[in-house]
Each structure stands twice: as C-alpha cells, then as structure tokens.
Amino acid sequence: MPDLLAEARQDLAIANRVLANEGVLDAFGHISMRHPTNPDRYLISRYGAAELMMPADILELTLDSKPVVPTSGRLFSELVIHGAIYQARPDVHSVCHHHAVSVLPYCITGVELVPVMHLGASLGGKVPFWDSRDEFGDTPLVVTKPEEGASLARALGPHWMVLLRRHGATLAGRSLRECVFRSIYTSRNAELQSRAMAIGSISTLSDGEAEMCGSHSLTPRTLSRVWEYWTFRLAKVEATTAGAGAKAPGATKAPGKSPAKASARRSKAAARPAKRAAAVPAGRARKAKRAKKR
Amino acid sequence: MPDLLAEARQDLAIANRVLANEGVLDAFGHISMRHPTNPDRYLISRYGAAELMMPADILELTLDSKPVVPTSGRLFSELVIHGAIYQARPDVHSVCHHHAVSVLPYCITGVELVPVMHLGASLGGKVPFWDSRDEFGDTPLVVTKPEEGASLARALGPHWMVLLRRHGATLAGRSLRECVFRSIYTSRNAELQSRAMAIGSISTLSDGEAEMCGSHSLTPRTLSRVWEYWTFRLAKVEATTAGAGAKAPGATKAPGKSPAKASARRSKAAARPAKRAAAVPAGRARKAKRAKKR
C-alpha cells in the first residue's frame, strides 16, 4: 500500500528531526518503526545524523536488518538493536537508540532511573541495565552482531527502556509517536531526577500512581498534543533555515536524481513537516485505539 | 464590553507565548485570567501548548470550568485548578500551572523554596506543598476533579504559590502581569537556590526584606519594565519565524474560517505582540492601582 508507506517515511523522517531538535538524538543515535503493513519489515534512515533525515533517506529492512532493496549507501552499524527487538517483541512498533546527555550519567554509574514526576511514567516501570561485558567481554561498545542484539533484547524483556552501560539507552514503543514520547520524556525525567538528587532526597511515584499516569499520558489525545507542539517547534526552526537556503551535502539519496535537484526537493520538503504531521490517516488512528492500555 | 474582552484575549495569548519563550511553560502547563468585567468567568486557551496560542484560541469559562459557549474543541483536563482558585480567592485575577525544570526538583524532594535574592520576593512568602496522596491516595497526578481543585485551593490558602508533589507548581496573581512575573521570577529564584545550595549554605531574605522587596517589585513600574522586555524578546523570535512562514497545524480555532486563512491571520498577529502589549488601557491601569499593597 504505497500511501501508507509514503506516509510512514514522512513521519519517520519527521520523528528523526523532532528527536534531534529536542536534544535526544545528535550526531549519533537512530529511530526506526515497523513497516505499517508488513510486520516482517522495519523502516530506518540511511547512515547519518537524525537532524538531516528526509523521507527519501528512509530504507526498508528485514527483521534480520538486511536492506530489502540492495543499496550501495551506508547503513548504521547498530541495526541489530532494532531488528532484534522487533523479532522479540511483536507488540513493539518503534525503537529508538540514543546517547542523550541527561540519561548517559545513569548508564555510566548504574544508578537506577525512577519516575519522579507524572510524565516519568514514560519510563514504563522498571528500567533494566545491559552490560556488554557480561556476555561478550571487551567490545567496541557498539551493538553490531545478531547475538549482541538478541542479548540486549533479552535484557529489555517486557519493559520499554533499557540502559546500555557506558554507551546509551534504547527505547521501545507501541507506535512511532509513543516511542518519541518515551524517548523525550524519559530524558526529561532523568534530568529532573539528577537535579532533585542534587538538592535533597527524591520521592518517586507509587506503583499505583505510575500505572495511572501511564494510562493518562500514553493516549492518542496526549500524544497528539505533544506531537503538535514538537512539529510546530521543528517547523519554526526549519522555516527559518530553509528560507535561507541551507543544504546538507549528500543528504538525499533519491535514486537517479542529481544532488542539486535533491537539495531543492529537500528544502521544500523541510518546510512542510507541520502540514504533513497534522494529517492523521484513519488507519493509524484505528491502530492507536487498538493499542493495549497499560 | 467587547473592547476590554478582545484586549484580554490578546494579552492572555501573549502571556502564553511569553511564558513559553521564557522557559516556564512547554508542551504542558497553562495560564488563565479572570474575565476583565465579569468576576464569575475566566479566560483560558484551548487545549494545546502555550507556544502556539493566539487570541482566537482563548475561551471563556464559568468558575465551574464549563465553556460559556459550547465548543467541540478540546479542553485542558486540569481546568479545575484555575476555577477552584478563582472561587476561593476573589483577590486573584490570574492563575498559572507549570512544570518548569528549575522548580520541579522542589516538588520532587519536598525541599522548601525560599527567597534568596530580592526578586525571590515573587514567592510571596511561604510556599506550601500539596500532595494528592493525602486526600486521594493514588491518582494519575493530574488535578481533574472539582474536589481535587478545591483541595489544592485550600493548600494554596492566602499564599501566591503552591508546589504539587511529584507534579509541578501553581501560581496566583492579582493581575495577569503579576502572575507572569511571579511565574518567571519564582523559577529564576528556584534555579539560584539550587545553584547556591551546591556551593555553600544559603542565606535568605529576612521577613522585613521580603516584604519590602515585594512592595518594590510588584508595582506597575516594574511590571511594565519586565513586560516590555519579555514582549520585545518574544517579538524578535516571532518576527524571525513569522517572516519565514512557519505555521502550526490546526492551532487556530476561529469559527468558520479556513485553516489557510487562519494561518495567515496567525502569522500577521504573531508579528504584532509588542505593539499590542505596549497599549495599557485606562481600565487596566486603574485596576492595577487599586490592587492592595502586600
């Protein structure tokens, strides 16, 4: 179904740029989503920084993280993080891997991330750790082999966030918007937890509060509100710079097109994210309604 | 009196965007004001992020937080925070609820917010805590029921700021500008208190100093000075992005207008806040003069 796939590419490209604009992704890190109609495929961008990604940069991969269409373009070395989680978790439709500054101190110290305010329910309960040393000894601290991805997926278990020691974090979501929400608000929660620990003893949400907060915030209503907010902020930033003609070198990979034409398409496309983001097709709205309540 | 109401909508929309620009409101949080001529009504925006709000987004509600004009648009779930305080406090003409990063650590730890510099007099004296668990046990940490709003208003008492445990803060003011001032400067005070606690033992304003500082800073003269500053900063940001054509999807709710025309009106309106903000109608100046000195 070409329309749903084109829409998914648009949304995933926007999600990349939203996560960059909100400080979660930077030169490194990536976000993917399961194919909208084929659960044995997932979508992720070509190799590069999230801030640059446009729909033409989105590739389709098998759950073994192989490109469906052969490509000479570069791929992320850590694709197995995504593929392994999609294999292990049929309920997961989006995965994000990042090195956000507010979260990494927990990966470095092993201090537990806990929900300290209502939006911290985005943590989804317990946040396990994964240490590559346990199974693999010394590694270059990148998850590149299928067995490493499978090990990480086992550590994630039924949870929604896992911290990779001395490396970063991986989030899962039942939809792209939920994964973006979890990625941003777990980072905000981590920042607040650190600031609170600096001035006194922290109190956390009770289990009952955490469950109720999760139900309240992980709804289409709330996800729409924050998506409107993030895409508006992104549109403001991109309108300012697109008008001035900023171009990323080599960012577009639309097959057969010249770089100049690709850049022009890129600039025009960059100025449309808010408009695109506002259209919520019937299919996705129905899927969001069906998502199991926590 | 249509002129005063239209002016109030303008000012409240600007206040929304000022609080977003100054880092107090983000995807969540809201600010309201009592109707300029009818004390049994209050004004607040439609559901959404403060950064997006324009005059056409401002709704009129009863003190029971029901829309005066039936609307199919979404409303904030926490309207009772505002309505309950307007009911309990005839002297309050503006209420703000936020999750500002510098204040939340105090909501998380229960550490007391104290005035550490002269502008900290914006705290207004004692800052009580409110914990929804005390009366309501486990909740989703959102104040949505009339009894919860009434409980929060009781905790606020005669004070100007209350901290909601594991949630955020609520400020009150005798005018819209005073509420914005308190919301911004209590956040700055909280930031300074945290930074000071990190390097040594903090000293606070004496009761006499706090009272004198409050009288000095909560005057029309000082409120004008900071309002000029905030609206100028906002105008700069909005002029840059409005010129580039940034549009928020679905932000405007002017009845009967097409989204495209609404967006165009929105952009033109966004470039006028400084001009609007500078006009201080006679009515409001008289009201400010009548406000009781603390």
Next chain:
Amino acid sequence: MPDLLAEARQDLAIANRVLANEGVLDAFGHISMRHPTNPDRYLISRYGAAELMMPADILELTLDSKPVVPTSGRLFSELVIHGAIYQARPDVHSVCHHHAVSVLPYCITGVELVPVMHLGASLGGKVPFWDSRDEFGDTPLVVTKPEEGASLARALGPHWMVLLRRHGATLAGRSLRECVFRSIYTSRNAELQSRAMAIGSISTLSDGEAEMCGSHSLTPRTLSRVWEYWTFRLAKVEATTAGAGAKAPGATKAPGKSPAKASARRSKAAARPAKRAAAVPAGRARKAKRAKKR
C-alpha cells in the same frame, strides 16, 4: 565635543546589548560610563532592559545622579551605585551592576570568588562583599539612597568587583571595554569555580600569576580581540531579527520624533553595531594607553 559624545553614546548602547547577548544583563541591571570629556558627568541608559538600548536612549547625569537635561522619562532607581563610585574613584570610567546567574550564588552564600583560570584575573584581586543589613537593617535590597551608594563604594574600595549580598554584583573598569571584559569574564570564572567545586578541590592563581594574567589580558590588544568577537556575535543576532522588523515598544526616546520613525531608525541602527564598534577614535586609543598598568 559632539563627536566624542555621540561616539560614547553609540559604544555604551552597544555595550548594553553585548552584555545582554552574553547573558550578563537581563531585564534588570545596567552599565554606565564616565562622560568622555567631562569627569563630572556620566552616561547611562534610560530605565529599561539592556537588550533594548540604542544611542538615543542614553542620558547624561551629574555625579549626584541627576539628569543634566530635565526629562520626563523614567530613570533607574539604583543610579546612585554608579554616581557614588564615580565620585569615590577618579580612576574608574565605567560601572556595571548585574544579577548574572553564575555570580548570584556567591552573593547568596558568601562563598568567596577566586580566580581559577587566567581570565579570572578579571576579578582584579580580592572581591569584597557588601551587606545592606550591616548599616541599614531591612531594606528592599535596592541601592537607591546616596548614603547606600556611598556605603557600597566604600566596600568596593580600591577593588574592581563587589558582591551585594542577596542581590547581585557591581563591576568597575578604567574604560568601558575593560568594564565589559571584567563583567563577562568574572561571570565565566564564577561558572567555572562552581563547576570545579562540584568535582574536586579547586586551585587558584597565585598572587604572582594573577598579577601577570591581569597585565596580559587587560591590554588594548586583548580588549580589541574580544570586542570584535562580541560585536560580531551581536551583529549576527541583530541582523537576523532587524531584517524581520522586530520593534520594541516605546524603546526610542529621541525627542520630537514619532514612534514609527524612531522604530525605523532603531532597526537601521541595530544593523550597524559591528561597523560602529570597529572604529576606535584616536582619543580613546590614547586614553587606553594612559590607563595605569596593574
């Protein structure tokens, strides 16, 4: 000598906006300079935030802080901070009073500011404290009376920075550029001192190092380099927003001109700071050379 005075107004307006752009001045705070040819006068802006100030906003005052030309415009309430220091210190040609976030924690805790890196020599040696309670008991923590200004000047003594407890800081300089340099780099030093104290025991410059660093950095060569840097950064910000037509309400006070024409002049003037700043008239270069070496 009209040319030197016009130039001084230009430079002082730029200094205002540089200090705002570099995060030292915000809604509050102010910077002044002694009249370029009459040591019994000083120049300071009209009442308002530094970010807004243009040459037409600069007023001339006596050392008793009275306007030389009667004006109906508002004046800062803390003018005596400037006048008292110019009276007490014939070697001082510029004074800045601010509430910078990195410095205020020292005003709150009484922890001593010390030079921790070579640019910390901008502290100028010892940094005394002044507490209004000592002589005046409870006050609104604003320095408004001549006796308060004189008391503060006594606390400053022969030094270059004094910290006002629970309030802010005041800097002095032998020239406008030196005062701006000290204001910015003492704030940077304070930030680094706090960050260093958070990770270990700080080491400070020896007396010999501090003296040599001061001589090295407070030279026309270094002051030119940083002035070029700051004015370039300011020009970039102002070019972006001036092109989009941002106007501050009521900011210009050019007598007899309409607000619209004043705004237009303002926008054109805002785009010229870098050009103006680059011109170093012979008189000022000679004055800088004559400044006593520390």
Next chain:
Amino acid sequence: MPDLLAEARQDLAIANRVLANEGVLDAFGHISMRHPTNPDRYLISRYGAAELMMPADILELTLDSKPVVPTSGRLFSELVIHGAIYQARPDVHSVCHHHAVSVLPYCITGVELVPVMHLGASLGGKVPFWDSRDEFGDTPLVVTKPEEGASLARALGPHWMVLLRRHGATLAGRSLRECVFRSIYTSRNAELQSRAMAIGSISTLSDGEAEMCGSHSLTPRTLSRVWEYWTFRLAKVEATTAGAGAKAPGATKAPGKSPAKASARRSKAAARPAKRAAAVPAGRARKAKRAKKR
C-alpha cells in the same frame, strides 16, 4: 600545489567555525593543521576569534612559528603550542588549544579525565597534566616562549590530549578532522563525567574497550558522518545570518581588497561551507587511509 593548499585553508577555516559552533572555541583558543604537502610548515588563522575565520584569514608558518610571508597582521601569542608539538610529533597533523567550559574544571582541580562512554575513547588513553609553575614559576598562564611550548610538548608525550593547569586543554590529531573529533568528544566526555560524578560512582571503559572504541570511532567512515553533521549545522546557522548581511569588522585580510568587497566575498563564502566540506579530494582520502590504526 596550490589546489591542496587552497583546500586546506578552506577546511581549516571551516574547522575553526565548527569548533566555535559546537562550543569548544570561543573568544579564545585556536586550531591549526600541518601544511598538506610541506611537513615543515603549518597553517593557522590570524589573531582573533574562531567564529570569524575565513580562508583568507589562514596564514602559513614555519615550525618555529614564524610567518612564511611577512605580515603586519596580529598573530596569536601562543603559536608555540602548535609549532612545538609539530616539531616533537611527526605523526601529528593538527593541534587545537581551547578553554572549553566542560573541560576547564579538570584543569582547575587536577581531577583525572577518564573515558566514561564509547566516544570518550577520543581521549586517546591517558590524559596528562602540565603545570607551568613546575618549570617556570609564576607566569601569565599563556604559553608564549619556545621553551614553554617544548615543555608542554614533553608533557603531551605520545598522548593525544594534555590539560594545562588553571588554563585549558590542548589536543592533537593525525588529521584535521580527527583533531576536531577529539576536541569535541573529549569535551562531551568531560561533561558526562561531571554529571555522572554528581549522581554516583563512575565506571570507566576497560583498557580493551577503550582501544576497540578508538579503532571503531576514529575511522574515515565515522569522521565523515560527524563532519557532515557539524558542517550541516554550521551551514544552517551561517545561511540564516549571511542572508541578513551580518559582517564582522576587519575580519577579512585579503591583501589589496577593500573591506566592503572583502565582506561581500565573506558572506558568499560563509554560505558555501557545506558544499566545500563535502568534497573529499583523492589526496586526503588516501592520506586518511594511510593513517596508522591505534
């Protein structure tokens, strides 16, 4: 070979502005590179802030830090930092000296910088300290004399980063891009180390992990990815401000040209960095391949 030299000037000017945009260089600090074809020469900008530098600002010096072409322009006082390291280390092709805020606390306290996440392998193993007091007693804490530069180079030894007590840091790299990578990611590692130390006990990379991480990240593939990211971010910022006509006073030193024409060339040149940066000439790609693997 004029083409390689012109290209080197372009890349070095971009590296200056990238390091300024990423918060490593500010009013002070500098980056250099060895001449692309003559190992007895190196390239560095004229005296001034990195944010301003264009290809016309790049000078050629001998390893004794003397200009190859006599110039009346100002030079950095700390050129010997670069020359001494190029003399001592034939494998080094780029040197950066900075005062980055996240790193300076380690220079102030003597706390050791350690790799806390995989990109911290950019530290290159041990990070030695150098204290000018040890050999030279009290100095103005600037490295200006050949014997001081030689002493610093001895402290750097075979390592890639050295911390100058109470001053700043110096990085070395086998290429310009590697030096920029190390400068940025060691600063990010320092920030994370400080944040982690604030919440718990830090864990560091094992020696095996550090070696593997270094091999993984200091490759042409990874260096290309981050260079694309940084130059894109820089292009966005410069496109926004160049369109608005911001000009730096006296920044261009192209001999014989008028300042107005130089400014116009400057603005056009500023809008081209992304395009320039994307072209990787065969010569440099071959050099990158030959760089010894750690």
